[in-house]
Amino acid sequence: MKIAVAGKGGVGKTTVSAWLARELVARGKRVIAIDADPVPSLASALGFADADKIVPIGKMDELISERTGAPVGSMGAMFRLNPTVEDLPDALSQEDQGVRLLVMGTIEQAGTGCVCPQSVFLKALVRHLVLQHDDAIVLDMEAGVEHLGRATAMGVDAMFVVVEPGRRSVGAAKKISKLAKELGVKKVLAVANKLRNDQDRQAVAEALAPEVTLATAVMYDSGLVDSDLAGEAPAAHGAPRPAAIAELAAALVDSLET
Numbered sequence: 196m197k198i199a200v201a202g203k204g205g206v207g208k209t210t211v212s213a214w215l216a217r218e219l220v221a222r223g224k225r226v227i228a229i230d231a232d233p234v235p236s237l238a239s240a241l242g243f244a245d246a247d248k249i250v251p252i253g254k255m256d257e258l259i260s261e262r263t264g265a266p267v268g269s270m271g272a273m274f275r276l277n278p279t280v281e282d283l284p285d286a287l288s289q290e291d292q293g294v295r296l297l298v299m300g301t302i303e304q305a306g307t308g309c310v311c312p313q314s315v316f317l318k319a320l321v322r323h324l325v326l327q328h329d330d331a332i333v334l335d336m337e338a339g340v341e342h343l344g345r346a347t348a349m350g351v352d353a354m355f356v357v358v359e360p361g362r363r364s365v366g367a368a369k370k371i372s373k374l375a376k377e378l379g380v381k382k383v384l385a386v387a388n389k390l391r392n393d394q395d396r397q398a399v400a401e402a403l404a405p406e407v408t409l410a411t412a413v414m415y416d417s418g419l420v421d422s423d424l425a426g427e428a429p430a431a432h433g434a435p436r437p438a439a440i441a442e443l444a445a446a447l448v449d450s451l452e453t
């Protein structure tokens with residue numbers, strides 16, 4: 196089961212990814228959560244100890260040059276486009292109560308679209324996890340989906356685009372959804388988040404229609420703000436999770452057995 200989570204910044208991608216990862220583990224899945232946002236925060240949402248001390252894989256220069264055969268930062272140099280990565284999910288992941296985590300760091304170098312050892316390496320790792328690895332994957336993405344290569348996109352079973360009540364978030368969701376489908380993502384659905392009431396849910400559903408359908412809806416929870424301010428992780432092991440996310444995970448397990 197390969198799940199990607201996308202959406203405009205701040206809508207709740209990381210929170211939803213972390214909840215989903217916990218729910219899938221609670222349902223007996225082996226799960227690898229991947230933080231693919233250049234500004235990582237999944238470890239902290241999951242309540243990993245020393246989350247801020249985790250070194251993103253994209254910063255592991257020695258490993259990257261060893262695997263690609265090129266010093267990091269060497270533009271135009273010859274390097275392997277198919278580095279060996281099969282051992283890395285085990286070697287580099289951290290685990291907390293069944294959720295394994297990989298923090299990627301920046302995949303694309305500041306919009307240059309450059310073919311550098313670092314981005315080739317990270318993309319190869321994500322591709323491996325999505326296309327070959329047996330564990331369930333939850334991929335917490337940065338706002339855009341452009342850097343998902345076609346092959347990787349085609350391996351994603353479902354992409355959830357998180358939307359909050361608001362025009363810009365809905366507009367971004369439609370764009371992301373269109374792009375993801377063009378790339379070959381099999382199923383793109385929206386997860387409405389931070390809803391104040393049922394009217395919000397309806398308004399979001401109507402604004403997304405007909406292009407994007409709601410998979411589920413999560414209410415705004417002021418308790419999350421309190422716990423955030425108190426330094427508590429929204430998706431720490433044992434923290435309460437929205438019923439909507441539990442139901443979504445159950446439906447995923449039913450429909451995507453593997």
Ligand SMILES: Nc1ncnc2c1ncn2[C@@H]1O[C@H](COP(=O)(O)OP(=O)(O)O)[C@@H](O)[C@H]1O
Nearest residue numbers: 204205206207208209210389414415416419423
């Ligand atoms: N349902 C919700 N109710 C209240 N606050 C929420 C909810 N979902 C997310 N948040 C808060 O919104 C902020 C952004 O969430 P985050 O998951 O980091 O978004 P993203 O990864 O899309 O940038 C965080 O402070 C988070 O605690």
Ligand SMILES: [Mg+2]
Nearest residue numbers: 208209232236
């Ligand atoms: Mg995030």
